[in-house]
Amino acid sequence: MKKITVENLVKRFSLKVLAGEDQLQKPITQSRVHRPGLEFVGHFDFFPTERVQILGKKEVNYLHKLSHEERKIRIGNIVHYHPPCFIVTAGEEGLTYLRHHCIEEKIPLLVTRTVETTSEFIPKVDAYLVKELAPEIAIHGVCLNVSGMGILLRGNSGVGKSETAHTLIGRGHRLVADDIVVLKKLSPQTILGTHDKKTKEFLALRSIGLLNVVRMYGRKAFQEETRIALDILLTKWEKDALNNELEQEPQFTEYMGVKIPSIEIQLQPGRDVAGLIEAAANNWYLRQQGYSAAEEFLSRIEADFADQELK
Incomplete structure (x- = not known):
């Protein structure tokens, strides 16, 4: 099976690394990304754990509104599966709690530097992964x-x-x-x-x-x-x-x-x-x-x- 690494993704899209600098050699083997909206509310029946996880404004705003304890549970349920990495497209403000979880579980946490919506970013990553893999x-x-x-x-x-x-x-x-x-x-x-x-x-x-x-x-x-x-x-x-x-x-x-x-x-x-x-x-x-x-x-x-x- 062909694979690329998280580092390839970082270089291709000029992503900023907030956590997991020493984990950038983690392999990516799936050619589609995933937005874990349903998983944050507790539905894991079809969670594609081997895909890159994308967090846009909807997911980040939802997490911001949760209490500290509830947020810890929701994020903990997802990082437990150790996806290749998280990419946040809504900026890095207020992500201290997510960074803490990613450091603890050794999962790269990345943030986009360019000004574009999640719906604009996802097709670009998908196209890149499909071609590379x-x-x-x-x-x-x-x-x-x-x-x-x-x-x-x-x-x-x-x-x-x-x-x-x-x-x-x-x-x-x-x-x-x-x-x-x-x-x-x-x-x-x-x-x-x-x-x-x-x-x-x-x-x-x-x-x-x-x-x-x-x-x-x-x-x-x-x-x-x-x-x-x-x-x-x-x-x-x-x-x-x-x-x-x-x-x-x-x-x-x-x-x-x-x-x-x-x-x-x-x-x-x-x-x-x-x-x-x-x-x-x-x-x-x-x-x-x-x-x-x-x-x-x-x-x-x-x-x-x-x-x-x-x-």
Whole structure:
């Protein structure tokens, strides 16, 4: 199971540490946070104890209104479960009692420094945790964002993946990763493509060497990550192997249980592979909008036949 630490959270969101400075290496293994409102009033049937606990104005104001003894009981009931940490989004004023409990139970107590509501803060933390804790694999290939869509280019070594990526960058599209592509499963329907940090911004071209696309072509040539929409396999040209149907049967490649639409493009000298990839990306987009060129063409044929029969 993947995990990050409380310290990662502190650095990512510039949180202030009020207690548990020596406990920041505690692991976080759950990708959603929790607001313990029901737990403060005594309902623990579905308390997700392994999640980061967020205390907003509602929770803090409720605690402030309790008597000393009642507050001690309510907070004690929760810290007893030792969640990874508490994050307070309502400021640190009047939190001496909570700090005391966290020190006693060795639980990090953190406070946001930025001025934002709890409802604004929670989605940011959730998104960060989902991404960081997502199951991931690394594959050999190239990942690009073409016309706003994530594209995976795969194929045998030397087939021309990086050269094709370079051409696409020259046409205004963006590199995400070359050689090693890290795929993260964010949901049962979503695969995110990114780099492995070491190869960030680099593109390796045979006979040329290693290029830094940002240094050469500017920030617009690179993107940190992209949602994978299409998987394209580049293969060597085989005579008579390509078909010319009006519309190809849907093919898919599966990554961590998520099916990604897949097509094969054969390479031949003089063939505009980058243009074909652009066409594939734009055609995929139109299909998502419910449009099919083949269906429109056939409807025209049927309409023409109907007109001929009426004459």
